[in-house]
Amino acid sequence: MKFKATLIGLGILLVGCSNAGGEDKTLAQVNDEVLTLEEFNQQLSELPPQYRSMLNAEGAYEEIVDQWINTRLLVEEAKQMGLDKREDIKKKLADIKNQILAEEVIKERILNEVKIDETEVEKYYADHKEDFNPQVEVRARHILIKVDKEADTSTITKAKEKAEEILGKVKTPGADFAELAGKYSEDPMAEKGGDLGFFSEGQMVKPFEQAAFALEEGEISDLVRTQFGFHIIKLEERRGASHIELEEIKEKVKKVATQAKQKETFDQLLEKLKQKTKVVRNIHILKTPEPTETEESKEEKKRRE
Numbered sequence: 001m002k003f004k005a006t007l008i009g010l011g012i013l014l015v016g017c018s019n020a021g022g023e024d025k026t027l028a029q030v031n032d033e034v035l036t037l038e039e040f041n042q043q044l045s046e047l048p049p050q051y052r053s054m055l056n057a058e059g060a061y062e063e064i065v066d067q068w069i070n071t072r073l074l075v076e077e078a079k080q081m082g083l084d085k086r087e088d089i090k091k092k093l094a095d096i097k098n099q100i101l102a103e104e105v106i107k108e109r110i111l112n113e114v115k116i117d118e119t120e121v122e123k124y125y126a127d128h129k130e131d132f133n134p135q136v137e138v139r140a141r142h143i144l145i146k147v148d149k150e151a152d153t154s155t156i157t158k159a160k161e162k163a164e165e166i167l168g169k170v171k172t173p174g175a176d177f178a179e180l181a182g183k184y185s186e187d188p189m190a191e192k193g194g195d196l197g198f199f200s201e202g203q204m205v206k207p208f209e210q211a212a213f214a215l216e217e218g219e220i221s222d223l224v225r226t227q228f229g230f231h232i233i234k235l236e237e238r239r240g241a242s243h244i245e246l247e248e249i250k251e252k253v254k255k256v257a258t259q260a261k262q263k264e265t266f267d268q269l270l271e272k273l274k275q276k277t278k279v280v281r282n283i284h285i286l287k288t289p290e291p292t293e294t295e296e297s298k299e300e301k302k303r304r305e
Contacts, residue, residue, distance in 0.1 A: 028065050030072035114262045124257035125246045134240040140212045141194035144187040146229040163223050163230035177234045
């Protein structure tokens, strides 16, 4: 169904508005509107690669042509019904027209004009090496004894004493960290032996992250206090920090560098247009929606991860 729906979309997108006759072969016609073979091939050739690949399926071309015909028949009926005169529909058509015009400006002024040479590719890679080379990642397990950051002194002391007792068990020679995490940790990952998987800098709360990255493989931390409570961390594995030469990923760098230059050019174009055009932007009258409980829960989970 998804494949057929995509083909239907392609059929609707084909414009085809030539007059009947001429040297071009008529592929389809509805009243005076004609889709020629040349127009059909031209418009399909301009489709993105992911859509063109779908055209290899048996009957794909026929399906698109049939959908073009069906759409024109329905358009003719809409006009007979006077739907094209309705204000709400005229507004929708105007919005679509504006969107197409805006996209064509971007195509003409940005996508077709902005190019990048070898020197720019090399400079972009030199300035953004960290974006193309794997970051250091660590895989760690932890045991968490929860305590609210606003808890009273007595509650914090009890939680710390409990965590220290567990720390003693964890650091006993031959102790199984994963087994003890499953038994004592108050974190949802306890059922997985406290395994947090791989993470890079910036993904965990700062005190936890600093402690984890400071450990050697197999080493266990002392108690680490965060907003969630007391953690005991074991570093399982460290990976990344390898260097990739430009020649190995030149096409990828060129693509990213081109997109960055296009965005910069796009931003500059908008600034020039704003300077010579009256623009009103009263964002302050918008009401910021209150976060739902679900959104808050997701945000808390994200911080913990």
